[in-house]
Amino acid sequence: MGGMTSFAIVGSGWRAEFFWRLAAALDGLACVGVVSRRPRDLGVPVYPSLGECLAAAKPDFVVTAVPWGLTPSLVVELVERGVPVLAETPPAPDLDGLRALWRTVGDSRLVQVAEQYPRMPAHAARVALVRAGAIGDPTRVDVSSTHQYHAVSLIRTLLGVGRGPAEVRAVRTTAPLADPLSRAGWADPVEVKQATTTIATIEFPDGGFGVYDFTDNQWHNQLLMRRLLVRGTTGELRDQDVVRLAGDRTIVRTPIVRRQTGYDLDLDGFDTDHITFGSDVLYRNPYQGQRWNDEEIAIATLLEDTAGWVRGSGPEPYPLADGIQDHRIALAIEEAADRGTAARVAAEPWH
Known part of the structure; x- marks a missing residue:
């Protein structure tokens, strides 16, 4: 499949701005909407709710760039609607949240994580x-x-x-x-x-x-x-x-x-x-x-890789299981520092 791949963004903060700004310079990729609770003049259409954005803009995938605590419920809602998701890091704030998110959407194959550093x-x-x-x-x-x-x-x-x-x-x-x-x-x-x-x-x-x-x-x-x-x-x-x-x-x-x-x-x-x-x-x-700069190059690469995955012409850019595992180990680092003893990351369902 060729042609244009479209996406929308939930969130309008510092992180979200990278996505619509970089997409404007990429061939074959278009940001068709931003979901923001307050009206904003962003150079792309702004919608007050996710439902209105999906109905009007019909994006091929959605980027979630919202505070940590809001990400899991948003990802679940998008998966329930059958919409592919690129979720900002981390996909959930704590271990219970990571496990619950995996139980709910782990088998959907619809969720990728916006981990840009290796790019x-x-x-x-x-x-x-x-x-x-x-x-x-x-x-x-x-x-x-x-x-x-x-x-x-x-x-x-x-x-x-x-x-x-x-x-x-x-x-x-x-x-x-x-x-x-x-x-x-x-x-x-x-x-x-x-x-x-x-x-x-x-x-x-x-x-x-x-x-x-x-x-x-x-x-x-x-x-x-x-x-x-x-x-x-x-x-x-x-x-x-x-x-x-x-x-x-x-x-x-x-x-x-x-x-x-x-x-x-x-x-x-x-x-x-x-x-x-x-x-x-x-x-x-x-x-x-x-x-x-390097951050912009990495995010643009991630966006294009996500578009390729959505079109079926490329591999998963960074699967949800990997994003969950990264944060699981990061939580163990904080736990080990808090307790002064070794923290073990045991076998988990996403392994």
Whole structure:
């Protein structure tokens, strides 16, 4: 099937705005409505209720971008109406909610989760490199970048572990840290505040070990370096650097290089071109000319992948079971830190 794929969004906040704004630049994809309790001038049709939106706009799928607590009931309502859903993360706020949601809609095959992190250019390049076997079989992943389910998604994706039991240990520590930036912009003046760091280990019984390290406001605080490590049986990837065994008595170090246009006398405009490992191209930006940042590229990719799934021309972009598992492990991290003892993720119906 060709032609246009349409979608609607429930929610009109900061997160929802990404979806309708990016869709406007994508061929073959159209945002045909936003459900908002209060009237808004958004450049796309706004409906006061989901029912009115579905009746008038007839979207091929619906994105839910609402507060955590509202997501499960909304997903259930859409599934009952037979409408495919792309649910923002996490699909439910707590363990009871995750289990109830799975019991209700797990067999529907109509729900995907809007987990964008593995689709970010740098992460997508790392995933491609690891899956190509450049460092052998992955055995450990450390993520110090983003929080909870997003970090768990990166750990599971890079390790290649499925959904199953895990054992989690965690500690929290608090220390003073300058906080110069937030989503709202620069802090004037900058204040030194108490910032909490949560460090956890995640052990997967079938092999694979994850290290989670997140500090308050790490998303926006540019004083905190992002760190990502993947250890394999024949080498290690650390951020943009790879060391590996290329043969007997031969240890090779190779950088992962992003080609960014727009610097110095490069007049093509500021954009990501591709990411390479030696002469191998790990990733090409599918949206050159849009000047999008990595988050925008990832969300646009997710939208197009969801459209392909709805049309039947592509795989599931991020199944509900995976989104549930990511948050299940994230909840275990908080539980282990709260209690000071190991938290076990036992077998669950979505495994």
